[in-house]
Amino acid sequence: MPTVRLRDASEYPESARRLFELSRQWFDYDFKEPPAMSRVMAWDPHFGGPHGRAMKRAMAPGEFSRGEKEMVAAAVSGANACTY
């Protein structure tokens, strides 16, 4: 059970919902509701916005591909014992 009640996308102000469209584009997947982490980040766009940009910059293809980096991210999540 999450510590907070995750709001549906419709409960967010229009300005925050812009992040959900960016999330859909990033994952290239039509979620029924935006992923939980996207909804958490949209709670405070002044935090979620720059945090998301930093993530996208780190994950962008460079010397390593996006796919390789997704696997690194999964390994880091595993090392942090995070199931999310």
Add this chain to the structure above:
Amino acid sequence: MTGDDRWYEAAFVVGITNALNVVADGLAGAAMRPVEPTTAPPEVRETFTAIRAFYGRGDQPPGGGEIPSPFAIIAHDPAYLADVWAAVKRAFTERRLTRRHKTALAFAVSLTTRSAFGTAFHLGELRRLGVGEPGVMEIIGVTQMFSSYTKIADTLQLHSDMADIAPVDRSGVPDSGTG
């Protein structure tokens, strides 16, 4: 990154990396001396030679050259060293994942677990394998950002809601032989 074989390879790299780090970092301040290459028994020297070659240190004179500490420490049991080394070599050998990608995984996991040995060792390996500073920064960035996401998710006790979007690999278990 579809195909379960890639994920098995990644998991084995992460696991054996952690195993090496546990010994290297955990015993760093302990009174346990590593086996010196110059005085090691022949079977250990043979394994040390293979280790040097794998890490690009094969040009060093026989019996000479530094052996990464976790190997030098467990060399007190030559048969155990040989098996651990075989597992490490298998895990890091390029197959579906490249050697540099596997090393990036090892670096990221070492950084995440604050392993002084693993972070320094795999950073050196990344550079030896031709990864530049921008590439190293990419892995640091991914490691840092997902160390943030994971703690936010844990603090809020979020349930995973993205695991099911990946395609399922229905293929069987590959026959890699018994060797």
